Amino acid sequence: MRSLTEIQQPASITPRVSKILKSKYVPGILFLVAIGILSNSLGRDYPLIGGAVIAIVIGILIRQFLGVPAIFEYGINYTLKKLLKLAIILLGFSLSFAQIFKVGLNSLIIVLVAVVAGVFLTYFVGRLFGLQGNIPLLISLGTGICGATAIATTGPIIKAKDEDIVYAVNTIFAFNVLAVLFYPLIGHLLSLPDNQFGVWAGTAIHDTSSVVAAGYSYSNTAGDASVVVKLIRTLMLVPVAVILSIYISIKSAKMDRGANQVKISKVFPFFIIIFAGAAALNTIAPLPKTFVDTTADLAKFIILMVMASVGLGTNFIKIKSVGIRPLIVGLLSSVIMGSISLILVKVLF
Known part of the structure; x- marks a missing residue:
């Protein structure tokens, strides 16, 4: 009769758990979890700044002044490439x-x-101002769709550099703060009805948290309208990500002389398709509020981890070399979105 020490644990569980715990990714992921917790807490205390920007700044400061231990690199890269898709x-x-x-x-x-x-x-x-690389595209997508989330989602698809992502996110952040402060004032000066202001804010302001802040500071009715409109913009991530993936894959295939055809796995971002499927499921059979709230909170927390990983991989010297042109483009893009949206609201409402 075998002793208890000789009895093997279920093969399907123990080795898998042991493998996870011993994984080279764990130290880096735990490190990002710690930064995420701190960023989330500070983001609640300073909502105008938001957790995403705080996470990036913490990451940059750690890299510049303390350095990033090699043991964390695998987990940081895994979070940026894989966990983002889960979020x-x-x-x-x-x-x-x-x-x-x-x-x-x-x-x-x-x-x-x-x-x-x-x-x-x-x-x-952006191109008119001579911006190079992916910065113009990232700023335009962040401005048009859903701020940092759009930038974080599309950045890996178009193979953007960490420095480009950081600059785009911080540019979007700067004008989110201004939008929260000035949109309600402009709305009152123009005597916009609650629904008109809500649609305007939801269409023109970049980040969801800033939309919520501006909308509900105007009125509850405006806040409700702004949130729904902003969610519609977020859903546009689906077609945009698919189109970008197809374009990048075809472009890469043409550059590779040995590639006769584009691989389906590279053309379609399957995580975006699953994202659309999740939204479709919630449309057909509305999910329990507890589940929806929990998954949303978890998604936002993972995005904080992703932003921290971007900051940890950022070379601040390269960011400084870009200059202020992206900020000027960000200002003009905010004015463009605000003006177009306001004109459409006044004409169609």
């Missing part, structure tokens, strides 16, 4: 395609026209 998928459970019908046809037209025009005009302005 986007989880975010899908908090969305519903039914929201498209709640905002009405006019609101939907405003969102579509403003987003498309804003993205293309911002990209054009």
Whole structure:
């Protein structure tokens, strides 16, 4: 009869758990969890700045003044490349395609026209100012769709450098703060009705947290309208990510002389498809509020970890070398989005 020490544990569980605990990714992931907890706490205390920007800043400061131990590198890269996809998928459970019908046809037209025009005009302005690399595209997507989330999602797809992502996120952040302060003032000066202001704020302001802050500071009705409209913009991540993936894959295939065809696995961002599936599931059979809230909170926390990993991989000297041109482009893009959205709101409402 075998002793207890000789009895093997279930093969399907113990080796798997042991492998995870001994994984080279664990130290880096735990390090990012710690930064995420700190960023989340500070983000609640300073909502105008937000946890995402704080996470990036903490990451940059650690890299510049303390350095990043090699033991953390695997976990940091894994978070940036893999866990980000999990965060986007989880975010899908908090969305519903039914929201498209709640905002009405006019609101939907405003969102579509403003987003498309804003993205293309911002990209054009960026190139006009001589911005190189992926910064113009990242700023345009962050401006047009959903701020830091759009930048974090599309950055890896277009193979953007960490420095480009950081600059784009910080540019978006700067004008989010201004939007929270000035949009309600402009709304009152123009005597905008609550629904008009809500649609305007939800269409023009970049980041969800800033939309919420500006909308509800105007009124509860405006806040409700702004959140729904902003969620519609977030859903546009699906077609945008797919289009970008197809473009990048075809471009890469053409550059590779040995590639006769584009691989499907490279063309389609499957995590975005799952993201859309999660939103579709919540549309067909609304999920329990507890589950939706939990997955949304987890998604936001993982995004904080991703932002921290971006900061940890950033060379501050390269950021300084870019200069202030991206900030000027960010200012112009914010004015473009705000103006187009306001004109459409006044015409269609």
